[in-house]
Amino acid sequence: xxxxxxxxxxxxxxxxGLTPASVQEYVKRGHTVYVQATAGxxxxxxxxxxxxxxxxxxxxxxxxxAIAEMIVKVKEPIEPEYKLIKKDQLLFTYFHFAAGEELxxxxxxxxxxxxxxxxxxxxxxxxxxxxxMSEVAGRMASQQxxxxxxxxxxxxGILMGGVPGVLPAKVMILGGGVVGTQAAHMAxxxxxxxxxxxxxxxxxxxxxDIMPQNVxxxxxxxxxxxxxIPQVDLxxxxxxxxxxxxxxxxxxxxxxxxxNGTVIVDVAVDQGGCIETCRPTTHAEPTYVxxxxxxxxxxxxxGAVPYTSTIALNNATLPYGLQLAEKGWKKACxxxxxxxxxxxxxxGDIVYKAVSDAFNMPxxxxxxxxxxxxxxxxxxxxxxxxxxxxx
Numbered sequence: 001x002x003x004x005x006x007x008x009x010x011x012x013x014x015x016x017g018l019t020p021a022s023v024q025e026y027v028k029r030g031h032t033v034y035v036q037a038t039a040g041x042x043x044x045x046x047x048x049x050x051x052x053x054x055x056x057x058x059x060x061x062x063x064x065x066a067i068a069e070m071i072v073k074v075k076e077p078i079e080p081e082y083k084l085i086k087k088d089q090l091l092f093t094y095f096h097f098a099a100g101e102e103l104x105x106x107x108x109x110x111x112x113x114x115x116x117x118x119x120x121x122x123x124x125x126x127x128x129x130x131x132x133m134s135e136v137a138g139r140m141a142s143q144q145x146x147x148x149x150x151x152x153x154x155x156x157g158i159l160m161g162g163v164p165g166v167l168p169a170k171v172m173i174l175g176g177g178v179v180g181t182q183a184a185h186m187a188x189x190x191x192x193x194x195x196x197x198x199x200x201x202x203x204x205x206x207x208x209d210i211m212p213q214n215v216x217x218x219x220x221x222x223x224x225x226x227x228x229i230p231q232v233d234l235x236x237x238x239x240x241x242x243x244x245x246x247x248x249x250x251x252x253x254x255x256x257x258x259x260n261g262t263v264i265v266d267v268a269v270d271q272g273g274c275i276e277t278c279r280p281t282t283h284a285e286p287t288y289v290x291x292x293x294x295x296x297x298x299x300x301x302x303g304a305v306p307y308t309s310t311i312a313l314n315n316a317t318l319p320y321g322l323q324l325a326e327k328g329w330k331k332a333c334x335x336x337x338x339x340x341x342x343x344x345x346x347x348g349d350i351v352y353k354a355v356s357d358a359f360n361m362p363x364x365x366x367x368x369x370x371x372x373x374x375x376x377x378x379x380x381x382x383x384x385x386x387x388x389x390x391x
Contacts (some may be wrong), residue, residue, distance in 0.1 A: 001031050001032075001069050001070055001324075001325040001326075001328075002031070002032045002067060002069045002070070002148065003018075003024055003026055003031055003032065003033045003034070003068060003069070003070050003071075003072055003321075004032070004033075004034050004035075004036075004058075004064040004065060004067060004068025004070070004071050004072070005017045005018045005023075005033065005034065005035040005036065005039055005055075005064065005071075005072055005073075006036045006039065006061045006064045006065060006071065006073060006081075007036045007037075007038060007039035007061060008039070008042075008073065008074055008075055008303075009061070009078060009080065009081070010075045010078055010300060010303075011282040011283065011284055012075065012282055012283035012284055012300075012303060012304070013042075013075055013108055013300050013303045014042025014043055014061055014304075014306035015042070015043055015074040015075075015300075015301055015302065015303055015306045015309055015310045016039050016040045016042070016043050016045065016074065016306075017039075017071075017072035017073045017074055018033070018035070018072055018314065018321075019040070019043075019311060019314045020040070020045055020047060020050050020052070020053040020055075021053070021311060022314045022316070022318050022321070023035070023050055023053040023054060023055045025318060025322065026054075026322065026325060027053065027054030027055070027322075028054075029322065029325070029326065029336060031325050032056070033050075033054065033055040033056070034055065034056050034058050034063075034064055034067055034068060035047070035050045035055045035056070035058070035064075035278040036055055036057075036058055036059075036061055036063075036064045037057050037058065037059050037060075039121070040292050041178070042306050042311055043306040043307050043310040044306075044307045045310075047055060049058070053084065056261035061081070062084060063087070065081070065084035065085065065089075066084070066086075067142065068089065069089065069090065070089070070090040070091075070092060070321075070324060070329075071081040071085075071089060071090070071091045071092065071326060072092050072093070072095070072312075072317075073091070073092070073093035073094075074093060074094065074303075074313065075093065075094055075303075076093060076094060076095045076096060076100065076103055076298055076375065077091070077093075077103070077106075077107075078103075079102075079106075080278050082106040082110065085107070085110040085112050085386075086110070086111075086112065087110065087112065087347075088111065088112065088113065088282065088347065089110075089112045089113070090112070090113045090115065090324065090329050091107075091112055091113065091114050091115065091221075092115050092117070092317070092320075092321060092324060093116070093117060093176075094116065094117045094133075094270075095107075095114055095116040095117075095118070095344055096116075096118060096270040096271055097114075097116070097244045097270040097344050097345070097352070097355040097358070098270050098271060098354055098355055098358040099137075099245060099269075099270060099314075099344070101358075101359050102346070104350070104355060104358075104359060104361070105359075105361075107345045108345055108348055108349070108350065111347050111348050112347075113329055113343070113346050113347065114344050114345040114346070114347070115329060115339065115342045115344070116231070116342050116343075116344045117129035117130065117317065117342070118130045119156075119341045119342050119344060119352060120320065120338055120339060120341065120342035120378065121338060121341045121342075122338050123338075124391055125335070127168070128316055128338070129317055129320065129342075129385070130178075130317050131178050131311075131316065132309070132312035132313050132315065132316045133302045133309060133312070133313060134177070134178040134179045134182070134267075135178055135179075135312070136301070136305060136308060136309045136312060137179055137182075137267045137301045137302055138178060138179035138180065138181065138182025138183040138184070138186070138236075138238065138267065139182045139185075139380050140301050140302070140304065140305065141182075141183045141186075141187045141236045141238070141265045141267050141301070142160075142171070142178065142183045142184075142186035142187040142192075142234075142236065143186060144191065144265055144286075144296055144298075145160075145171070145187070145234040145236065145263050145265045145296070145303070146160040146169075146187075146190060146234075147265050148263045148265075148287060148294055148296055149169060149233060149234060149261075151261075153287075154261065154287060154289065154294045155233075155261045155262075155263050155294055155302060156233055156259065156260070156261030156262065156263075157261070158191045158233045160187065160191060160234075161190045162192025167193070168191050168193050168214075169192045169193065169233040169234055170182075170192070170193045170194050170195075170231055170232045170233050170234075171184075171187045171193065171194045171195070171232065171234045171235075171236065171384040172195055172197065172225075172228055172229070172232040172234070172235045172236070173187075173194065173195065173196045173234065173235075173236045173238060174197050174220065174225075174235065174236065174237050174238060174239055174249050174250070174269075175195070175197070175198060175237070175238035175239045175240070176196045176198035176200070176203045176204065176207050176217070176238075176242065176275060177195075177198075177203075177221075177238060179236075179238035179240075179267050180196055180198070180236070180238040181196075182205070183236045183238060183267075184196050184207075184211060184215050185207060185211075187234075188211065188212050188214050191214070192213055192214065192234075194212075194214060194215040194216070195213075195215075195216050195217070195218055195228065195232075196215065196216075196217050196218070196263065197217075197219070197220035197224065197225065198217070198220050199217050199219070199220045199221075201219070202372075203255075204217040204218075204219065220249070222249075224319065225249060225250070225254075226254060226257070227338065229250070229254055229257050229258055230257045230258065230259070232258075232262065233259075233262060233263065234262070234263045234264075234265070235262070235263070235264045235265070235274050235275075236265050236267065236277075237249070237250070237264065237265065237266035237267055237268050237269075237273065237274040237278070238267050238268065238274075239268050239274035240268060240271060240273040241354070242272070245271055245272035245358055246268040246271045246272050246273055246274040246374045247274060248273075248274060248275065248276040249275070250264070250272050250274065250275040250276060250277075251276045252276050252277055252290075252291075253292050255277065255290060255291040255292075256291060258291075258292070258293050258294075260292035260293075261292070261294065262292075262293050262294070263292075263293075263294045263296065263297045264278075264293060264294065264295050264296065264297075266278040266295070266296070266297045267301065269281075269297045269299050270299055270300075273297060275295070275297075277290045277291075277293075277295060278295060278297045279295075279297060280297055280298075280299040281295075281297045281298050281299070282298060282299075283300075283303065283304055286298050320336075320338075320339060320342075323335075323336060324339075329343075330369065330370065333370055334370055334371070340366060340370070343366050343369075346364075346366065346369050347369070349362075349364035349368070349369075350362065350363055351363070351364055351366040351368075351369070352366075
């Protein structure tokens with residue numbers, strides 16, 4: 001198969017779809033890899049490193065899209081890329097369709113096959129291609145929260161861990177999945193007073209067992225959230241309904257109960273955000289203020305640490321990417337049920353129901369394309385699965 005790796009053009013996105021190590025694995029198996037010039041520079045991978053791994057360097061993004069049967073990216077295509085995507089071309093990347101109507105309509109119109117990292121799902125309903133970036137984003141959420149709590153950054157002027165004689169910051173984490181767990185570990189390590197909210201009692205029991213003494217757990221409901229928000233300094237939103245828009249657990253009217261300089265970090269922004277006043281921001285302009293509350297809603301947080309996050313992402317995506325390259329998307333999905341829920345848009349049809357529901361667009365059963373020749377145990381209502389976890 002011919003694989004293309006374009007340079008990411010989203011604001012301050014420094015990650016790259018394939019590392020030189022991953023390129024070498026594709027080439028070893030007889031595939032051809034084209035990498036756009038300087039695509040890996042932001043992550044610390046030079047064109048020379050890609051050439052040494054067996055890739056061919058192309059000068060422009062147009063050439064890269066034009067030649068490739070499969071495009072491997074990190075972030076969803078943005079408007080300048082829409083016209084470059086070809087009919088029947090396989091795009092393997094993060095999409096987060098439910099938060100982007102324009103993107104969804106553009107991919108439907110393109111006739112391409114869109115296999116989304118974030119909805120590839122194992123039998124235990126874990127999301128293996130979302131986990132590594134969730135780990136990065138969770139740790140960054142507390143790191144960025146600590147920074148923006150500083151007075152010059154617009155926060156309350158609170159040191160996360162306090163000092164002897166002064167109380168530490170109070171941190172509320174909405175969601176006890178991968179993001180929430182990592183955010184709690186980081187915040188607790190800094191010495192903060194942390195409370196994790198989740199709707200799963202089983203998950204809360206687990207977290208209660210593994211977390212340090214400065215982390216407590218609480219059942220997530222509106223009453224408990226409203227009762228705590230006047231006391232907290234930092235709120236981390238880490239809520240996910242796989243493939244669908246995140247629910248709003250913090251509403252606009254709740255902001256009036258928060259102290260000026262309280263910081264909100266909404267990691268769920270890619271899926272619409274779990275804070276009603278959330279809107280996507282960039283690393284160039286990461287924050288804004290609503291009713292005295294500082295919002296940090298960067299939609300590609302791991303892009304700020306591209307070396308770490310690119311390698312972590314490739315560790316997870318490479319086995320699936322190789323299957324797609326070896327067998328083609330159809331056969332790979334027929335033989336590996338984990339890939340099936342990753343199919344969101346196929347040749348002009350939306351085949352992931354949560355996406356069609358988000359925009360009231362027609363839904364087509366994915367089996368139209370995969371046929372009945374293989375037994376695939378896929379729940380057609382995967383999007384109904386709800387868990388307060390970004391995992």
